[in-house]
Amino acid sequence: MTLGQRRGEVELMLKGYGLTTAEIFYRMPDYRNVLNTFVWQHYDLAPDYPELFRFIEFWQEKIEGPLHSVRFTHRKLIAPNEWRNVVGEFRLQ
Template sequence: MGHAADHAELDLQLKGYGLTTAEITYRMPDSPSLLQTYVWQAYDLAPHFPELEKFLDFWHRTLDGPLHSVRYAHQRLIGPSEWRNLSGVWRLQ
């Protein structure tokens, strides 16, 4: 990843976004008795998960495989107590 992508991810984390991973189980369109799994991962905001909701809406509108179930995990990578803004640095030699 480039520097811009690294900064974009850090900006999201500082805004409260955490890493969300979803395991999406769906039925095969040609063989509904068979289940397939798809793993989706993105930065998202708990507890409403707007990014995951957008993806699942896209799935319903665009893809043929009907959803069977969705399991997800979410972890904030930077918490409020882990980040402090520094206004200056003192260097002693």
């Protein structure tokens, strides 16, 4: 990965994008009783997921294997950290 690509990813994260991972289950074109899986990852915006839905539309238009189901997860990579006030400290020697 080049420095320019990494910089572009950081800019996306700062704009609120997170990493979306989708597990796509689809039927084999010649063997409709056989399910296969495909894993897709892309930076996307929750809760609308425009990139994921664009890919699903592409799949339905261009790829012969009909979709069975899609399972996905989304994780923001840059988020506020948890903060807590520490009142005391114990030292063990």
